[in-house]
Amino acid sequence: GAVVSQHPSRVICKSGTSVKIECRSLDFQATTMFWYRQFPKQSLMLMATSNEGSKATYEQGVEKDKFLINHASLTLSTLTVTSAHPEDSSFYICSARFRGDTDTQYFGPGTRLTVL
Amino acid sequence: AQSVTQLGSHVSVSEGALVLLRCNYSSSVPPYLFWYVQYPNQGLQLLLKYTSAATLVKGINGFEAEFKKSETSFHLTKPSAHMSDAAEYFCAVSGEDMRFGAGTRLTVKP
Numbered sequence: 275g276a277v278v279s280q281h282p283s284r285v286i287c288k289s290g291t292s293v294k295i296e297c298r299s300l301d302f303q304a305t306t307m308f309w310y311r312q313f314p315k316q317s318l319m320l321m322a323t324s325n326e327g328s329k330a331t332y333e334q335g336v337e338k339d340k341f342l343i344n345h346a347s348l349t350l351s352t353l354t355v356t357s358a359h360p361e362d363s364s365f366y367i368c369s370a371r372f373r374g375d376t377d378t379q380y381f382g383p384g385t386r387l388t389v390l
Numbered sequence: 391a392q393s394v395t396q397l398g399s400h401v402s403v404s405e406g407a408l409v410l411l412r413c414n415y416s417s418s419v420p421p422y423l424f425w426y427v428q429y430p431n432q433g434l435q436l437l438l439k440y441t442s443a444a445t446l447v448k449g450i451n452g453f454e455a456e457f458k459k460s461e462t463s464f465h466l467t468k469p470s471a472h473m474s475d476a477a478e479y480f481c482a483v484s485g486e487d488m489r490f491g492a493g494t495r496l497t498v499k500p
Contacts, residue, residue: 280433308487317480317490318434367433369488377422377441377484381433 276302278370280382287358288390295353295385297368303348304370308379309341312365324351358389392417392483394464396491404499409453409468411494413481416462422484423464425455428493429477437479440464451475471498 277300287293297307306325310318322338324330324345332338340362342354351370355362365386369379397412415421422441426434438449445457455466464481476498481491 278433315495317492320487323487365431369434378424378436378439379484379488380436381426383433384431386431 276370276372276375276380278304278368278380278382280368280385282385283383284386284388286388286390289359290357292354292356293358293387295355295366295368295387297351297353297370297382299349299370299372299380302370302372304351305348305373305376306371307345307351308369308371309343309351309353310367310369312367312384314365318367321353355387358387360389363387363389391489392419392421392485393489394423394481394483394491396479396481396494398494399492400495400497402497402499403471405473406470409466409471409475409496411466411479411481411496413455413464413466413491414462415464415481415483417483417485419485423455423457424482424484424488425449425453425464425466426480426482427451427477428480434480437466471496473498473500 279298281296309321321336322330322332326348330343345351367384369381393416395414424439425437438447440457448454453468479494
């Protein structure tokens, strides 16, 4: 099946620093990648959608200057949390879909961000 | 707009018992429907998906789901629960993007 990886799996950082999370599709070229945020015991909240080579589309209420998304290639998307604060602590999950199976999203294992 | 509603935030069954997790959808067009499972501190794993080929969809780990248009439902079942099935289960509908239900936590008692 389609495999998506995320790195790092866990990160702890100090308030005010920036953190980059990578999302890679390992065995397919992802036409679209998605970034979600999940709070404890809650469902996934879509943050943004990114297509390779174009700017990401952010959901209402998500600050694009705070959550920078880059989708530079068909296999890599990055999410950078800039000037992180404790309220940014969360579980971030990416997903990807590919041409030929455009209705299905394949998810990465998630990244646990803790901001001290 | 498409949406799904999962009935019951928490379901508890005994090992070996039938598992039934409920999902109802709302869609103005024929939907693509999915069930995903999430284990603690992990991403979502695709269990199965409905794409209009067959109303009864078989997935991994012995799970299956039946698409019922008349009831706008896509309930997930497994005949016999195993301890390893304990996890969070999400129903989702796909359109321009994917909309998830609130999730159902399945607990399996020994």
